[in-house]
Amino acid sequence: QVQLVESGGGLVQAGGSLKLSCAASGRTFSIRAMGWFRQAPGKEREFVASISWNDYSTDYADSVKGRFTISRDNAKNLVYLQMDSLKPTDTAVYYCAVRLYYTPHTALGYGFWGQGTQVTVSS
Secondary structure, eight states: OEEEEEEOOEEEETTOOEEEEEEEEESGGGOOEEEEEEEOTTSOOEEEEEEETTTOOEEEOTTTTTTEEEEEEGGGTEEEEEEOSOOGGGOEEEEEEEESSOOTTSSTTEESOOOOEEEEEEO
């Protein structure tokens, strides 16, 4: 089992920045990749970004490419999501999760979800 705890959400004006953190504990040696997802009210959970453990390769949803950056700190078992140039459409609960098997840009292959952190972007 892996336990994940997200933090760093909050209220920010459009154009501003936030940095989310995801702290992993438990069987972290089993992690091969992790991802960030978000879910707005009334919408399905959508892929935001992912990062692989072996080669640090990253992947982003088109909607955040060029604005968001995913990174990780192995020593601290942390994964970050730096969010710049935020838009009101980025408002959602943001979740991190462990990739269990590869499914491009969907939540189906992910597990051990955190509790989420709210990000609200005002116009």
